[in-house]
Amino acid sequence: MSWPRSAAGRGARPVRAADRLTRLNWVDLVVAAAVLVGLYVVLRVGRGTAVSFTPSRTVTVSTDPANLPYYAARSLLRMFAALAASTVFSLLYAYTAAHSRRLQRILIPALDILQSVPVLGFLTVAVTGFVALFPGSLLGLECAAIFAIFTSQAWNMTFGFYQSLITLPRELDEVSRSLRCTRWMRFWRIELPSGAIGLVWNGMMSFGGGWFFLVASEQISVSHHKYALPGVGSYAGSAIAEGDLGKVGWAVLTMTVMVVAVNFLFWRPLTAWVERFKNEQAEATEVQRSVVLDLLRRSYWPRLLGRVLAPPARALARACRVFGVDDRPLAVRPVRRRAGDLAFGTVATSLVCWGLVDLGRYFRQRTGLGVFGEPLLLGLATLARVLIVLAVATLVWVPIGVRIGFSPRLSRLAQPLVQILASFPANFLFPLATWFFLRTGLSLNIGGILLMALGAQWYILFNTIAGAMAIPTDLREAMDDLGVRGWQRWRRLIIPGIFPAYVTGGITASGGAWNASIVSEVVTFGGTALTATGLGAYIAHATADGDYPHLLAGVAVMSLYVVALNRLLWRRLYRLAETRYSMG
Amino acid sequence: MAAPTTTTAGGEILLSARGVTKSYAGADGELPVLAGIDLDVRDGEVVALLGKSGCGKSTLLRCLAGLIPVSSGTVSYRDKPLTGTNPGTAMVFQTFALLPWLTVRQNVELGLAARGVPPRERAEAALKAIDLIGLDGFESAFPKELSGGMRQRVGFARALVVEPDVLMMDEPFSALDVLTAENLRGELMELWESGQFPTRAIVLVTHNIEEAVLMADRVVVLGTHPGTLRAAFPVPLERPRDRNAAAFQELIDTLYQTMTGRPKDTLRPPGRGPAYPEAGDTRRTIATVPLPRASVDGLSGLAEILVQHDGRSDLADLADDLGLEIDDLLPLVDALEALGMALVEDNDLLLTPRGLGFANADVQQSKKIFAEAAWEVPLVRLIATSLRRSADGVLRDGFFRDLLAHHYTSEQVAQQLETATDWGRYAELYEYDAGPRVFARAGV
Ligand SMILES: Nc1ncnc2c1ncn2[C@@H]1O[C@H](COP(=O)(O)OP(=O)(O)OP(=O)(O)O)[C@@H](O)[C@H]1O
Numbered sequence A: 001m002s003w004p005r006s007a008a009g010r011g012a013r014p015v016r017a018a019d020r021l022t023r024l025n026w027v028d029l030v031v032a033a034a035v036l037v038g039l040y041v042v043l044r045v046g047r048g049t050a051v052s053f054t055p056s057r058t059v060t061v062s063t064d065p066a067n068l069p070y071y072a073a074r075s076l077l078r079m080f081a082a083l084a085a086s087t088v089f090s091l092l093y094a095y096t097a098a099h100s101r102r103l104q105r106i107l108i109p110a111l112d113i114l115q116s117v118p119v120l121g122f123l124t125v126a127v128t129g130f131v132a133l134f135p136g137s138l139l140g141l142e143c144a145a146i147f148a149i150f151t152s153q154a155w156n157m158t159f160g161f162y163q164s165l166i167t168l169p170r171e172l173d174e175v176s177r178s179l180r181c182t183r184w185m186r187f188w189r190i191e192l193p194s195g196a197i198g199l200v201w202n203g204m205m206s207f208g209g210g211w212f213f214l215v216a217s218e219q220i221s222v223s224h225h226k227y228a229l230p231g232v233g234s235y236a237g238s239a240i241a242e243g244d245l246g247k248v249g250w251a252v253l254t255m256t257v258m259v260v261a262v263n264f265l266f267w268r269p270l271t272a273w274v275e276r277f278k279n280e281q282a283e284a285t286e287v288q289r290s291v292v293l294d295l296l297r298r299s300y301w302p303r304l305l306g307r308v309l310a311p312p313a314r315a316l317a318r319a320c321r322v323f324g325v326d327d328r329p330l331a332v333r334p335v336r337r338r339a340g341d342l343a344f345g346t347v348a349t350s351l352v353c354w355g356l357v358d359l360g361r362y363f364r365q366r367t368g369l370g371v372f373g374e375p376l377l378l379g380l381a382t383l384a385r386v387l388i389v390l391a392v393a394t395l396v397w398v399p400i401g402v403r404i405g406f407s408p409r410l411s412r413l414a415q416p417l418v419q420i421l422a423s424f425p426a427n428f429l430f431p432l433a434t435w436f437f438l439r440t441g442l443s444l445n446i447g448g449i450l451l452m453a454l455g456a457q458w459y460i461l462f463n464t465i466a467g468a469m470a471i472p473t474d475l476r477e478a479m480d481d482l483g484v485r486g487w488q489r490w491r492r493l494i495i496p497g498i499f500p501a502y503v504t505g506g507i508t509a510s511g512g513a514w515n516a517s518i519v520s521e522v523v524t525f526g527g528t529a530l531t532a533t534g535l536g537a538y539i540a541h542a543t544a545d546g547d548y549p550h551l552l553a554g555v556a557v558m559s560l561y562v563v564a565l566n567r568l569l570w571r572r573l574y575r576l577a578e579t580r581y582s583m584g
Numbered sequence B: 001m002a003a004p005t006t007t008t009a010g011g012e013i014l015l016s017a018r019g020v021t022k023s024y025a026g027a028d029g030e031l032p033v034l035a036g037i038d039l040d041v042r043d044g045e046v047v048a049l050l051g052k053s054g055c056g057k058s059t060l061l062r063c064l065a066g067l068i069p070v071s072s073g074t075v076s077y078r079d080k081p082l083t084g085t086n087p088g089t090a091m092v093f094q095t096f097a098l099l100p101w102l103t104v105r106q107n108v109e110l111g112l113a114a115r116g117v118p119p120r121e122r123a124e125a126a127l128k129a130i131d132l133i134g135l136d137g138f139e140s141a142f143p144k145e146l147s148g149g150m151r152q153r154v155g156f157a158r159a160l161v162v163e164p165d166v167l168m169m170d171e172p173f174s175a176l177d178v179l180t181a182e183n184l185r186g187e188l189m190e191l192w193e194s195g196q197f198p199t200r201a202i203v204l205v206t207h208n209i210e211e212a213v214l215m216a217d218r219v220v221v222l223g224t225h226p227g228t229l230r231a232a233f234p235v236p237l238e239r240p241r242d243r244n245a246a247a248f249q250e251l252i253d254t255l256y257q258t259m260t261g262r263p264k265d266t267l268r269p270p271g272r273g274p275a276y277p278e279a280g281d282t283r284r285t286i287a288t289v290p291l292p293r294a295s296v297d298g299l300s301g302l303a304e305i306l307v308q309h310d311g312r313s314d315l316a317d318l319a320d321d322l323g324l325e326i327d328d329l330l331p332l333v334d335a336l337e338a339l340g341m342a343l344v345e346d347n348d349l350l351l352t353p354r355g356l357g358f359a360n361a362d363v364q365q366s367k368k369i370f371a372e373a374a375w376e377v378p379l380v381r382l383i384a385t386s387l388r389r390s391a392d393g394v395l396r397d398g399f400f401r402d403l404l405a406h407h408y409t410s411e412q413v414a415q416q417l418e419t420a421t422d423w424g425r426y427a428e429l430y431e432y433d434a435g436p437r438v439f440a441r442a443g444v
């Protein structure tokens, strides 16, 4: 059964994050500033190039359902390209951070902040930037969409792999060094395999989250230009624009088939295969099973592939000897080390300062620093929505999740369903909801909460089930024996039991809700637009208008809210979960 | 006391440590775990490093292997001071440390691949090593399919295939059951004697005295806190060694005494009530009385067993009877001593009147006796009195961590507090709440 493990895989990162968050030191601040500067640089480049951009071909997305298979393939290609990019990025970034003491001080806090930046806010920047890179072809738009999906996947996977690198069992490190393995062998034979399970599970989770960004990025309007890529998301977009619910239904169906098929044909075999990298000496009792993998294993293909790939692998290993042997000098001269640290610190800090000064000048020229006031205020409205989503999702889904988790039969049934619900891009259903709001006259100020909840709630359900399943049966039986029921049972057994898993789900749900606010606070259906008051709508409007100072301010403020919520709420709950409520 | 560097073999010096000190960070600077170690390992000898748990055996071994830097002093291999991993050593680990995703053969080939040996020669050498160590037939098995003994054979083959000058073993048999360990030990020594062994010397870390005497040409005993070389004993016995030989038993007795023995000045006349001078004595501080890793359950179990032996028993026999190794027993012995409930005298452990009372009392009574005894333990007393003095009867554990950090490394601090928490709770002197990490006066 996959739940407990997937929860653990997800759990690994935030525990670590919470750990790190306990000390807010100057590095965090410098890095936060650096990230802001970096975003600003991207934005300026994008803005400068956007002026000369005129789409050479206008792309029309046909709403003929016969085109759907082709569109689905295009969308899938985008998803897998993003997954490949995220994997490569994760490996490189995490490896660098884990092996360089100096870079680690910057890379890891940077990751933490990047994770809090609402990706959708920067979609428009990515679009203008990439389109300028590949003028006159669709490749730019393609890259922008892939980039958006990438940014939703990469941080999580990177954290996971970094985590496994720095917690490599001490003996394995010593084996590698005492056998004088090359650096490449250490990575390929030891580090990558021991991080493989986490990488795959994180990849699967992130991939599930990526559908949302796929849908959001296939059709986007920047500075009153409408861009579209052939894909399921844009198909749905066109269908919505036509106000044709039947075609929207076709799109929903295609999406469901895609999610299920990718799960069945790709992720399940992969998670079953990756079991071989379990760092466990005993034969596992519960194993991941996959029909597809069993089929593949019985076929000749894996052996053929192995034979074909062996020579290049050997050549690669030989070529990578240039990276040297896995050895650490026993004595480092402190003076040299200090000098190196100093030089590194100076360069990094002055770069950031220079950027900050320039950024300040930019804001002063355009709008003045008062531009931050409005988003700060609007953020409160969105914050309220996020908190309501979390509270309601908790009240509704925790009892249900516990119920499911306690019943082996129910959880077997519910498992694939919830997994699909969690990956299904909620923004796909927005038009239906909008249509409903239009019919009933419900204000988006309230309805937006519903839209945000559509995607975010599943994480809470998912993790609660995992937590409930992890509560040992004998503990439950002991409670039955003692006649502990009702509230007492919740207080003594259930809440402590599910708490760590619940907190993991809560963090993910909270991040998801913030991101969703950008697409939930402004929605359209067949030419009618609804708008709510909030930071998400503010960013969405700034995007549509191509108003970069406001966009930058909005995104920065939203990141600030996310970070603050993490530190003030989730970090504390995590500590509590770790110290008081950890089982075993 | 024999000079630590004496040796039976006159071979060339392969490894040598001179004035090696290893410290870990404490509150005011570095705290030594190893101090002033001088040790030579010569061609043709098997050296056993023997010592109590936590005395720094593994640390010393890793310093010799160049896996961790020394704080001062030098380690050299064939007269060349180490600058990185020792090129002349290979390690065998207590936990085997095999890569579960590689087959037996791939595991064994690892070191050869690292040296860039071409695939064909690599396979040949690996198969030879696998053969030598009795693993043939298992080449394509994965570690998880093997028994513990077979896994450790893979560990040996992996280390031997690179033909290191010195084979380093960190408690290689202690994760195996008794029979498997005995068998593997025997085969290894046979191989060593036969001259087919591809290494020139062996360094063996162990806390099993018998194992040391069975295998080594020289047994080096490490003292605790900080680890120093207490004594070195040559083992001039023919192989294969006869456990029942008088000389064998004699050496074991001597080693027991060396390991359990304390410096003369802390030995007390037997039978005195509280085993230690009245509290307030400057010598009994949190620094001089480290708490052993012993739970109340464990130490009261030992006390009860002693009662069954009429309050006095030979330590080696006791360990034998219980099927324990000395390493499992010593912390409990130390605990009973620190609590004034037992004494060690000529290799015998004997209960004091307090210990007798404790072992014979009912639960409430024994709690009372234990509380009295624990009150004389500096760390427990420190926590209890600090809590009495504090206004609300609550103190964060960080306060005590800081105090302990002046005398112990971070790992040791954690262990000290763990034992103090267990003892204090049982004595009902104070409580500990792991959530906010605070100690609280009993009843607060
Ligand atoms: N990285 C570290 N940081 C702080 N203290 C450490 C560290 N490594 C070891 N120590 C401490 O140094 C002492 C010696 O440790 P070491 O592992 O060498 O002992 P050992 O004799 O091998 O014990 P064992 O029989 O338990 O394996 C212990 O008290 C331990 O707590």
Ligand SMILES: [Mg+2]
Binding pocket: B057, B058, B059, B170
């Ligand atoms: Mg050890």
